[in-house]
Amino acid sequence: MVDLPSTPLLDTVHNPAxxxxxxxxQLRQLADELRxxxxxxxGVTGGHLGSGLGVVELTTAIHYVFDTPRDRLVWDVGHQCYPHKILxxxxxxxxxxRMGGGLSGFTKRSESEYDPFGAAHSSTSISAALGFAIANKLGEASGKAIAVIGDGSMSAGMAYEAMNNAAQAGNRLVVILNDNDMSIAPPVGGLSAYLSRMVSSREFLSLRDLMKKFARRLPRPLHSAARKTDEFARGMTMGGTLFEELGFYYVGPIDGHNLDHLIPVLENVRDAEEGPILIHVVTKKGKGYAPAEAAADKYHGVQKFDVITGTQxxxxxxxxxxxxxxxxTLAKLAETDDRICAITAAMPSGTGVDKFAKAHPTRAFDVGIAEQHAVTFAAGLAAQGMRPFCAIYSTFLQRAYDQVVHDxxxxxxxxxxxxxxxxxxxxDGATHAGSFDVTYLATLPNFVVMAAADEAELVHMTYTAALHDSGPIALRYPRGNGTGVALPEVPQALEIGKGRIVREGKKVAILSLGTxxxxxxxxxDALDAKGLSTSVADLRFAKxxxxxxxxxxxxxxxxxxxIEENSVGxxxxxVLTLASDQGLIDNGLKLRTLRLPDAFQDQDKPEKQYAEAGLDAEAIIGTVLKALRWNESADVGGARA
Known part of the structure; x- marks a missing residue:
């Protein structure tokens, strides 16, 4: 039985109203109880911890000041949304x-009216919020759109593309930059809070608007000088010149854990006629929980843990x-090949590139949340004779498909x-499932696409890719632990486009790709026990x-x-195309394909997901018996229904 914290004030809050x-x-006590x-x-479920702890006060303040859900609150990525879900x-x-049938670890439209836009990939919030704001403007509807975006997500070009168009939304759009890592802000404190309140106040904005109207009547040189003087003065005291150039009125930086600072600024912004407005808020990941504050990286995403000690x-x-x-493997190969380099898009530990970077720091590149850039950067390296490995999650590589094709x-x-x-x-559910990469890569001319059946095969495929200089090549592998096979001391170069027979049989053939x-x-084994002699092939290559x-x-x-862990296509x-082109189906062959369903599967335990998808042993057996019209009550090799 889990000891629940004492939360007398939070117990009275069932929704933002x-x-x-x-x-x-009372908000300070509420924030402490929420944390x-x-x-x-x-501690019970595991999941994202540090990022959510960092926005407890900010979440409280936003829902206190703005009229959610009429005001649309869009969280970038969404891994910081647990306090939001509680409120x-x-x-x-x-x-x-993150459990089967439970709450998503991210925002999800079907889950609540307070989640107007689902997110688990980064840098989408400003574009989405801009869409809400413009829709309200066109429909003459009331309501603001608030995007909360982290400084890491600001490394993606999409955020700047959205800001470049944001002026059309006017004061209906508010962007909150949650600065919790890059330290792009000058020191925050009483003076900064005072300045932020002052420049976001109605009196200051009204005066500024009056001065702008006056300046427009001046000759062009004086008008330009007046505008630059205003921007320079506020830029010197607060920063934000870049955001001003993109059309935002910049406020900040302010302490994102000080409710006395946050509330008045948010109220000023809510009531402002000037816009769009960007509020620069400085927070600390893991705030209020000592183990998470001391090791933000280890407590970003956690397993179940002991709340008292922090032990996961x-x-x-x-x-x-x-x-x-x-x-x-890649780090070891790079010891004897100085052309090998590794690129990742903000996921060094998640992709294993951190291992490579430790051994070869000058040949490892973390480009931030910029998958498009990562792919074309790798293309440039390859064109100059290097051997780049672009290590990206399947679901994130989707964001760079044009670069994969064109560049x-x-x-x-x-x-x-x-x-x-x-x-x-x-x-992690549907947003992070790598369901489509074989489909979207194996359709491209010149591509080689491999899938590792186990960790030993992954070693061989990494080596094979390193040696492949005649065109693009991809190797796919799953999340989690390997199967326990021994790793080869010396990797082997696989022959491109050649699979292997793992088990010989006569009646049934299972053609497997990947794990x-x-x-x-x-x-x-089960089919053999029924008298149905079965061959198993590891095809290794989809193309x-x-x-x-x-x-x-x-x-x-x-x-x-x-059978494959990939969608249709x-x-x-x-294989069906090959069989059709060569007339093999005309000879009475019973050919069946097992693949991921035409649906986005919600989070659950992997074994349940595979069973639901029809990609486990039981599904294979059922598919074979159905194809043969097998009668279980008949003798082996006997009657068919």
Missing amino acids: DLRTLKPT AEMISAV TGRRDRIRTL AKAPPGPPQYQNVFGE VAIQNLPVRFAIDRAGLVGA RLAEALKAA PLDEDLIRRLLTTHEVAVT GLGAH
């Missing part, structure tokens, strides 16, 4: 975070994680794509296909089943 009935003097409740909940009617389910539950010892196998594939440049989190991802191989072998191997399997077995589609 309740929050707005409190006195300003304690969040720590307690994440918006979901506290009773907060201990189901450790997974039992097991095989190495796939991303670490990749990173360590890499069309020019046939040997960029190596290390595609992490390929396939289902458990608790569903273990389930294919389990299914083969180019091993046409000789596939043709042999399809022409010598009565039933063939492909991947391996199964390519």
Whole structure:
């Protein structure tokens, strides 16, 4: 039984309307109780901790000042939204975070009217909020749109693209820059808070607007000088010149944990006729929880943990994680090949590039949340004779598809794509599932697409990619731990487009791509026990296909089943096309394809996700028996229904 924190004031707040009935003097206690409740909940469920703790006061202040949900609050990425969920009617389910049937770990439109826009990828908030603001303007509807974006998300070009168009929204758009890492702000304190209140006040804005109207009547040189004087004066005291040039009225920086500073500034901004406005708020990740404050990186995303000590539950010892196998293999290969370099887009530890960076710091590049830049940067390196590995999660690589096509594939440049989190991802759900990469890469001319069945195969494929200089090549591997096979001391270069037979049979053929191989072998055991002799092939390559191997399997077995952890349009589609082109289906072959469903699967335990998707041994067995019209009550090899 979990000891729940004492939260007498929070217990009276079921939604933001309740929050707005409190006195300003009560908000400090409410924020403290909200922080304690969040720590307690994440201790039970695991999830994102540090980022949510950093915005407790900010979340409280926004819902207190603005009229949510009429005012639309858009969180960037959404991993900091747990306090927001507690305050918006979901506290009773907060201990189901990231669980099957429970609350999403991110904002989700179908979950609450207080989540007007779903997010789990970064840098989308300003564009979305701008859309809400302009829609209200066109519809002559009331209501603000508030985007909360972290300084890390500001490294993506999309944020600046949105700000460049934001002037059309006027005062209906408010952007809150949550600066919790880059330290781009000058020191914050009483003077800064006073200046922020002053320049966001109605009196100052009215005076400024009057002066602007007056300045427009001046000759052009004097008008320009007046405008520059205003910007220079405020830039010297507060910073923000860049945002001013993009059309925003800049306020800040202010202490994001001081409610006495936050509330009046937000109220001024709410009532301002000037806009759009950007508020620069400085916060601290992990605020209010000592272990998280001391190690923000380790407490960004956590396992279940002991609230008193901060000790996180450790997974039992097991095989190495796939991303670490990749990173360590690449680092070792780079010892003898100074052309190898590694690029990641703000995910060095998540992709294993941190291992490479430690060994070869001058050849490792973290470009921030800028996948498009990462791909074209890699293309430039490849064009100059380097051997770049662009290590990006499958779901994030989607953001750079035009660059993959235009800058890499069309020019046939040997960029190596290390595609992490390929396939289902458990608790992170649909937004992070790597469901489409085989489909969107294997359709491109010049591409080689590999999928590792286990960690040993990943070592071989990393080496194979390093040697492949004739065009782009991708290797995909899943989230989590390997299968426990021994890692090779010396990697082998795989022959491009050649698979392997793992098990020989006569009646049923299972053609596997990637880590569903273990389930294919389990299914083969069960089918053999029924008298259905089963072959299992690890195709290794989705492109180019091993046409000789596939043709042999399809022409010598009565039933063939492909299985992959990818959507429609991947391996199964390519095998069906091959069979159709070569007339193999005309000979009575029973060919079936198993793949991810045509749906976005919610978060759950991986084994449940695979069962739901029909990608486990039981699904393979059922597919084969159905194709054969197998009658379980009949003798082996006997009657068919």
